[in-house]
Amino acid sequence: MKFILAALAAFVLLAAAPSVTPPAGSVPVVTRNGGVTMITQQDSAAPLLHVVYVVRAGLDRQSLSQNGVAALTAQTIVLTPVNGVPLEDAIAGAGGSIAFTIDPTDVRFEIESLPEDANRVLALARTALAAPAFDAATVRAARSKLIARIAENQQIAFQVGLDMLSSTLATSANAGLPELGLPAALAQLGPDDVRSFYGTYYRRGGSYVSAAGRIDALAAGTLEQFGNTLAEGSTSPVSVKLPKLEGASRQLVAERDIAAPWLIAQYPAPSVASKDFGPMLVLATFMQRTLSDMADVPGVVSPTYASRAVGTLYQYENPEPNLVLYVNGGIGNPNRSFSTALSIASILASTKLEGSIDQFKAMASGDFISSTNTLEARAWLAVVYDEAGQQPDYLSRTLDAIAQTTPADLQRVAREYLTNPTIALVLPREDS
Amino acid sequence: MRRPLLFAAALALMLAPLAASAAGEPSAGPLPHGGNYLIDRDATLASAAVDVWFRAPGAGYDNDSPGISRLAATAAAATTLESGRSLVSLVRSLGGRLTINVYPDLVGVSASVPASAARRVVAAMSAAYFAPAIDEDAFKIADTDVAVLSAQEHYSSDDLLHDALFAQLFAAGPAHYPPIPADVTDVKDITLAQLNAFAKRAFRSSNATFTLAGNVDASLLGAITDGTPGPAESPIGSTVAGTPADRTITAAVSGEGLAWSGPPISDERAATAMDFIADYLFRDQTGLVSKEIDPTSDQYVNGQFITLHDPGVMLVTIGGSKPDAIEAQVLAAIAKLEQPLDPASFAAAREAFLYHLASDTQTPIEQADNLGWYYAEGNGNYAPSQNESTYWKTARSLDPQFVASVVKKYLAHPVVVHLITATSKESAS
Numbered sequence: 001m002k003f004i005l006a007a008l009a010a011f012v013l014l015a016a017a018p019s020v021t022p023p024a025g026s027v028p029v030v031t032r033n034g035g036v037t038m039i040t041q042q043d044s045a046a047p048l049l050h051v052v053y054v055v056r057a058g059l060d061r062q063s064l065s066q067n068g069v070a071a072l073t074a075q076t077i078v079l080t081p082v083n084g085v086p087l088e089d090a091i092a093g094a095g096g097s098i099a100f101t102i103d104p105t106d107v108r109f110e111i112e113s114l115p116e117d118a119n120r121v122l123a124l125a126r127t128a129l130a131a132p133a134f135d136a137a138t139v140r141a142a143r144s145k146l147i148a149r150i151a152e153n154q155q156i157a158f159q160v161g162l163d164m165l166s167s168t169l170a171t172s173a174n175a176g177l178p179e180l181g182l183p184a185a186l187a188q189l190g191p192d193d194v195r196s197f198y199g200t201y202y203r204r205g206g207s208y209v210s211a212a213g214r215i216d217a218l219a220a221g222t223l224e225q226f227g228n229t230l231a232e233g234s235t236s237p238v239s240v241k242l243p244k245l246e247g248a249s250r251q252l253v254a255e256r257d258i259a260a261p262w263l264i265a266q267y268p269a270p271s272v273a274s275k276d277f278g279p280m281l282v283l284a285t286f287m288q289r290t291l292s293d294m295a296d297v298p299g300v301v302s303p304t305y306a307s308r309a310v311g312t313l314y315q316y317e318n319p320e321p322n323l324v325l326y327v328n329g330g331i332g333n334p335n336r337s338f339s340t341a342l343s344i345a346s347i348l349a350s351t352k353l354e355g356s357i358d359q360f361k362a363m364a365s366g367d368f369i370s371s372t373n374t375l376e377a378r379a380w381l382a383v384v385y386d387e388a389g390q391q392p393d394y395l396s397r398t399l400d401a402i403a404q405t406t407p408a409d410l411q412r413v414a415r416e417y418l419t420n421p422t423i424a425l426v427l428p429r430e431d432s
Numbered sequence: 433m434r435r436p437l438l439f440a441a442a443l444a445l446m447l448a449p450l451a452a453s454a455a456g457e458p459s460a461g462p463l464p465h466g467g468n469y470l471i472d473r474d475a476t477l478a479s480a481a482v483d484v485w486f487r488a489p490g491a492g493y494d495n496d497s498p499g500i501s502r503l504a505a506t507a508a509a510a511t512t513l514e515s516g517r518s519l520v521s522l523v524r525s526l527g528g529r530l531t532i533n534v535y536p537d538l539v540g541v542s543a544s545v546p547a548s549a550a551r552r553v554v555a556a557m558s559a560a561y562f563a564p565a566i567d568e569d570a571f572k573i574a575d576t577d578v579a580v581l582s583a584q585e586h587y588s589s590d591d592l593l594h595d596a597l598f599a600q601l602f603a604a605g606p607a608h609y610p611p612i613p614a615d616v617t618d619v620k621d622i623t624l625a626q627l628n629a630f631a632k633r634a635f636r637s638s639n640a641t642f643t644l645a646g647n648v649d650a651s652l653l654g655a656i657t658d659g660t661p662g663p664a665e666s667p668i669g670s671t672v673a674g675t676p677a678d679r680t681i682t683a684a685v686s687g688e689g690l691a692w693s694g695p696p697i698s699d700e701r702a703a704t705a706m707d708f709i710a711d712y713l714f715r716d717q718t719g720l721v722s723k724e725i726d727p728t729s730d731q732y733v734n735g736q737f738i739t740l741h742d743p744g745v746m747l748v749t750i751g752g753s754k755p756d757a758i759e760a761q762v763l764a765a766i767a768k769l770e771q772p773l774d775p776a777s778f779a780a781a782r783e784a785f786l787y788h789l790a791s792d793t794q795t796p797i798e799q800a801d802n803l804g805w806y807y808a809e810g811n812g813n814y815a816p817s818q819n820e821s822t823y824w825k826t827a828r829s830l831d832p833q834f835v836a837s838v839v840k841k842y843l844a845h846p847v848v849v850h851l852i853t854a855t856s857k858e859s860a861s
Contacts (some may be wrong), residue, residue, distance in 0.1 A: 045474035047790035047819055092718065093780030095787045114787050151728040285527075301506050301520050305584055341454045359525055361545075363633060366527015369478045369546045373646075373795040395478055 068181015205234025278401025464660030605670025646796030
């Protein structure tokens with residue numbers, strides 16, 4: 001408690017930090033045509049071109065019995081033979097990479113390449129996206145790969161905890177299903193399911209093509225052509241209502257083959273479109289720094305295992321935004337760290353904050369700026385902002401939101417959001 | 433006079449091909465008070481990486497103070513400056529991250545900060561290192577820091593194997609000693625006076641290279657007020673062991689490591705071929721050997737070619753419960769590469785390698801680190817983060833026959849280190 005009060009007192013003591021301004025000429029350009037939104041961020045100094053392709057074929061397009069079909073379809077596309085080899089290998093050999101993420105509402109393909117190979121890499125991706133191989137061998141290979149990825153994820157305790165928590169926030173039951181599905185469900189899915197899912201949901205309507213980096217390396221019209229790969233039309237989510245979990249306890253517990261427990265608390269949080277976005281970023285930074293300082297050996301300069309074992313994660317890009325606090329039980333006394341983390345949240349909501357918060361605003365700005373250094377992040381953040389109905393100049397809007405945050409905003413936002421967490425405990429199996 | 437003049441002329445020659453002013457192109461030149469700088473600019477970013485690099489022996493100038501370089505670099509960052517703040521506290525207050533990287537022959541200090549704060553960081557970094565005045569408080573902080581890092585390393589098989597393999601490969605010189613001593617009592621013998629003497633010599637401005645990346649320009653360097661012109665250290669070499677012996681070490685974690693002495697940084701074609709081999713065989717997810725390992729098992733393999741002044745080192749570390757099986761896979765894959773790959777496979781692997789190069793050096797901090805490392809090792813024009821550097825031309829020119837010849841020349845006989853735990857030792861006996 002002494003530490004928490006000292007940290008809160010720091011609000012009063014901090015000196016003013018310099019304001020942070022975004023660079024000129026970095027505003028994304030948006031065009032919309034035929035249901036496709038195209039966002040471009042040319043960067044002549046970048047070593048690569050990165051393209052994010054978002055299609056409305058995520059978790060909420062699956063029925064509950066089809067758990068995993070969204071991932072299986074995306075994986076089938078990535079393994080579709082092009083010029084005799086799976087797409088991912090063809091792209092690797094052409095100087096690029098392709099990966100996908102299944103989000104609650106979307107599937108997101110991440111395609112990256114050397115500038116001189118960009119036309120060829122996008123053409124390869126387009127070939128597979130336009131006509132995936134739905135043969136039994138390709139779908140079987142995709143299923144095997146997914147099952148291996150699921151097994152890998154199950155060893156990452158933090159990921160297990162996040163998956164459990166996301167299922168409690170989802171407004172539609174299917175949107176909260178595991179990203180890659182479950183092995184048992186995947187075993188029931190075959191080529192016909194994948195073909196049907198693709199035919200129904202891989203449509204142009206609502207899709208995004210967001211490019212960052214060396215767009216100048218592309219032949220004229222390449223991105224527009226890429227955006228027109230899929231058939232026209234729009235789709236709607238499959239609505240799956242399940243009764244809310246009842247009961248006083250808001251704890252979820254899982255056991256896995258891990259060495260130490262993980263403790264994760266999740267709070268609802270504002271979206272990028274909310275006036276509370278800036279204050280929540282500042283709060284998240286404050287809590288991250290406080291937890292790290294508390295876990296670490298006092299005064300050390302270098303980042304240590306201990307400081308990395310605790311932290312916060314503000315998932316503002318999620319359709320149901322949330323703030324997560326986590327403690328890896330491999331360090332010291334996890335219960336103490338976790339209860340202190342929860343206490344910080346509670347005290348922030350109830351204690352009147354006075355004095356300057358400039359330093360925490362500077363830290364929040366710095367953290368956000370650091371998160372925008374990769375082309376992948378730049379391309380994706382522009383989509384997140386546009387989807388939320390904001391201008392996609394994510395940098396200046398976020399830095400403005402942080403700059404305008406007052407101590408009163410922090411307290412209001414802490415009171416509104418940081419009161420009633422859902423807690424996930426991922427524990428070592430008793431026999432492990 | 434002759435030496436500084438010659439030095440300046442040599443520096444100008446070395447840097448001339450890098451001098452350019454267009455966005456994304458590096459620029460280079462001398463610092464205001466000794467030393468030099470390299471810049472890789474991207475004006476569309478909001479962040480900046482500010483690095484300073486020194487050629488400095490990790491165990492001291494007579495190799496009898498293991499850890500002194502790490503201790504001095506950390507203490508200088510923790511020393512309260514005239515502004516009332518230390519470098520590390522300034523960087524943190526600006527929402528940035530400070531990283532201190534100490535190698536047997538180099539020290540690199542990296543700050544990633546918002547671009548609008550870069551000038552303040554350049555000023556503080558140069559004050560902290562070009563005019564070091566380490567006091568007792570900073571000394572204690574650095575001492576604790578080294579103790580924590582040392583304790584952590586006891587549980588990192590990669591770090592333990594790296595240090596042990598270097599100790600076997602190099603009979604003498606900085607590379608024989610770990611940058612962070614396994615036994616911190618070594619560090620306890622270092623006095624504050626010794627630390628300041630080391631810092632004043634190692635961190636003098638004339639021995640420094642500032643590397644800036646992101647939304648930066650040369651005007652930031654006007655913030656440097658400290659320093660004294662003079663000659664830089666030459667790249668620091670170590671003595672290679674004639675016939676390095678294998679070794680078994682009892683440790684807190686198990687693992688296995690293999691190392692081969694490779695080409696120097698000046699042999700650009702062979703060094704690039706070694707990078708290609710490491711990428712082709714060992715890169716996470718895509719490497720031939722890496723892909724053969726079950727991702728849900730406890731096995732893993734890491735492999736990289738460490739580009740050094742002379743010689744470089746190919747280093748492979750293996751973890752998990754069956755390191756012998758992985759070692760056999762590693763050696764078989766290397767032996768197979770003694771025969772040239774077919775042209776189509778090679779072309780695809782080379783294109784993938786080029787992409788990985790660009791992907792691994794796309795952020796400002798990666799670019800500044802990359803520039804600093806290659807310059808400090810003695811070949812700044814060869815830094816892969818610059819796609820106009822000699823590295824890229826060399827990489828594009830690789831062919832299957834040359835790669836096979838490099839495998840035959842350098843990767844025949846590794847030195848091997850086994851880490852075993854006390855438990856496995858008992859069960860084996």
